[in-house]
Amino acid sequence: MISDDQLEEVKARADIVDIIGEDVELKKSGSSYMGKCPFHEDSTPSFSVKPGAGYHCFGCGAKGDAFTYLQERRGLDFMEAVRFIAGRTGVQLREVEREEEDPEVLFQRGVNAFAQDWFIERLSDATEGRRAREYLDRRGIDAETREAFGIGWAPDEWRAFRDAAAAHGIGDDDLLRMGLVKHSSKNPSGEPYDMFRGRVMFPIRNHRGMPIAFGGRVLDGGHPKYVNSTETPVYTKGKHLYGFDRARRKMREDGAMLVEGYMDLVSLAAAGFHNVVASLGTALTSDQARLIKQLGRAERVLILYDSDRAGLRATFRAADVLLAEGLEPMAVTLPPGEDPDTLVQKQGREALERHLADAIDIVDFKLKILADRGRLSTSAGKRDSLDRLLPTLRATSDDLLKGIYIGQVADRLGMRRETIEAELEKAPREPRGLPSSASTPTRPSAVRRGAPRQADRRSRSGPGWTILRILARDRERRHEHLNSILESIGPEDFKNDPERSIFQTFVDDPDLTGPRHGLDARAAQLLDELLAEVSDPDELASAGRMLHDSVSRLVEDRLHHEMDRLQRAIEDTDDVDEKRRLLLEKARLREEASAIGIRWAPALKKHARGFNEQSR
Template sequence: MDRQVIQAIKQRLNIVEVVRRYVSLRPGGGRQMGLCPFHQEKTPSFSVNEAEGFFYCFGCQAGGDVLDFYQRVNGLEFKDALEQLAAEAGVELKAFKPDPEYDERQKLKRLCHEMHEAAQEFYRRCLDMAAGETARAYLRRRGAEKESVAAFGLGASPDDWQSLTNYLQSKGYTPEQGVTAGLLSKNERGRIYDRFRGRLIFPIQNLSGQVIAFGGRILTDGEPKYLNSSDTPIYKKGEHLYGLFQARQAMTRSKRAILTEGYMDVLALHQFGYKDACGVLGTALTQEQVKRVAGFCSRMDLIFDGDTAGRKAALRSAEMILQYGTKCSVVLMPDGEDVDSLLQKMGPAGLDVRLKDAVDGLDYCLETVRETLSPREIVGWANGFLANLADNSLRPFYLPRLADGLGIAEADLRRFGGGQGKLGAAGGFTAPVGRRVASGQAQAQRAPTVGRDERDDRYYLRFTIQYPEYIPELVKRGFETLLVTDFGRGLWKKLASAGEGDIVPLLDGEEKSFWARVRSEDKPEGEALADEWRHICQRIELAGVRGTREQLMEQIRLASQANDVEEVKRLMAALTGLNAPSREEE
């Protein structure tokens, strides 16, 4: 992608306006400050520099430009994030290198999006027509208000096998394309028919507001009671939540997410003022869903049915949320009651009492495990819980609490290997994206530990990031001789090629974090700048001498092996004339 195209997108989009969709920002220290959407914190350490167009978190070291923020907070691939922001900015993308496979995937995704948009319009119209009378009657019985129905885009599917099929064909789409998009189904004999028939339709949206799937509630006698879209090129049911698009901004304000199970429960919660509610889509809560929600809040309140299935779902969901490092609580509804019916009968006061008396998520897990598992199974559960922590920094927080709550010696948990954390591909502990750290006890993710050589390289590179106008002169003077690590040399190569241009698109994750951190710091001015420049130039000169010294020492070694006494004397004399300390002596 041409960097000028990327720069055009960034120039047209105000990073503060984009970030404010997800984070509450306030002016502070010449920047906009807020609570980081990528880790749990109580004191704002997330900063946005509007003038220079980048963000940086001093707590977890996340940093980059508007593209990086949008990609990370929405869990997108770079190209997908770029295409979405380009469309918003009104910039036409034509400069990607040819990638037939990617282009074909994107073409299919666009087709699926178009067909879902058409299907959504079809279902919405049907709700207002004779075919939607049963659905409208159902909504009236459930107390759904017109505003709520409109806000969530509810619709109705006719109790017919070919209505949507025919409608899509009238729009130019083939039945086979409808099957690929998950809107139509095909039986064993190859007959294609409407997937959703005689159902109240709940559109499922991604975080950009695009309809990517549907859920349907049967309106007559029949099974299944609820039917959801299958996985498609634009939808993976384990990654999305119902109502998250509508709830995301309220979550950033309240720092809470209410998670429940039913479509109508989510609708009722929003209708009664709980705008930070969303629903799990017909499956057990997944790690991807936890990550997605955790990016908007610091705690999650689970509201599940009180039957056996609901209790099991609450246990597994609480486990997953706690393992990710986010606080949670559990509310179990009385038998025969759900959130919707409770709100319709008692209003917000009835639910507020239950939320106030909610059981702490960890306490719920420990109590459930104690009551339902054997002693041997309890030990296995505890070790499994600790072994699946998303971040090893959570281990000191959970280990004593599990030992105390389950009556297991802490030493036994350690001995059996519990709580060793998940290892990443490089052998380091995997740090999750999203708000983390239970009860604020564990510290925010710190900057990676680096050795002395890399610290030195970062020190020198700091100047080039703060003053890119000096880069051409530094190239002439041989700045690269100062750098000895792969990180330092790699970053310098990119800085030198970019000059005073936009460097961010060239950087990888750690480079980007370092660059954003340096740009967020105060830089030397006046005499301090002059001193820094002189120091850098001196170090370059010394590095050149050091390089010559190392070459002489290697030549002396070779001459000694060849028993060339005269050459050794000559080289030793040259070496004596050098008086530059080695890097280890500095």
């Protein structure tokens, strides 16, 4: 037999439309596909197949999932059906006669269950957990919600959990392997100490509700705000969603709500929203999107990320991943400075419900942002806007939904559908300006085209490389650094493909310890070298200043290029209204630079003089 986790992975990857489509001619009808039933003489199409769910015949009553179909139609037994689908989808099955024969998985499950119970007991202790309970009460997390999610408390002690585990026969090597304790070079004795100290503990559970990892949040202002478990044989963060075990049934009725963090999720649950999941501190992955679709049976997904620049980027990245899996993402706009947690705390459930009711599909959301920035009022702006919308249109796998989106874009940009469809057939261009999506391809790098190695050596200097070096070395504050960096710049601000790809990798997985799949060979090698470098205490002490200076230089470069573009557009147009709009945009750029303390370089001063002369 195979493990439950592998079985669920096969289920999640099974494409029932593709499997049944080999035997039955299926035609799309709304969100389903219709055809003639293969189980009885069917004169008219009465056989419905729903992606991510199953099939049902309205004539003979036959119904089931992909496994059932293969058993009933092709005469396979259950394990043969599992192997058939695994072979089609690339899942490598590791079969054992009994689950008990995988002692490591069983052991880690047992340790995680012990840790969860121990953290819960610490929170419940009248004295030990008082400060944490008071904190959760202030955040609106009542006792019922704490119990439902197994929330606990890790005392602010160096070896309290380690000692408790040892008393139950759990040794240091086991705890180190699971990331529950760690070593420090600053400790002369070399003894490990508790990974989680002085933190509210959130157990991460699989779809069956078993604890497989933990996230710990510091109380009131400490750094880093969150510490998360490392990956283990029972936990791969890109394949799980926080809260999924409790939300999946409600998601089938109400669709899914996607938030960024533990506190957002449990705060919404305390307010009565039970269809909420979170992506465990990484950019949303395809595996997580498939969980929502296949096991949660959701079709519509409301994205409730922060409304700042970093939140917008995350929203667009998540939307493209969801669209690629056939889901329909909707963007929820929250008031500036608010997230789901703070909004519910301050204004209650009804306030959030009003914002949920105003959710709009992701293409309308992008169009609204572009319109607010004045990009839809000129021919050049419309051309530029289409470039920014094409990645999302390309990501949309549902043909019906893609057709709707093309119609929306054509209507708002005043273009013919055929023009947009022709653009979709062309090779993708690199996006500019509007926060980009993770699925946006980049141009081939000079290294991959066989350029001299000297160009590669130059990529290891400058502000972009400084940022990457600090992110690689300062692991304790990497989350904090990334939050600060993404307020001002994104991957598109890095000057070459390896730097851009490596930065995107840090954004997607702030806890990474080695190159991820999907990086080209050169970027993977550079990232490996970065992560292998020994941290310099002096450099880490000045990391904040170095990051600020490097980010400022990249922002200044962006402003230079944008000012050049505006100046060329001003010189090329004879339209008085367009010239006035461009001049005002130049003025806005100058204000943006001044607001963030960037010193004007000579080139920008030249542009500033141009603005003054043409404004007279």
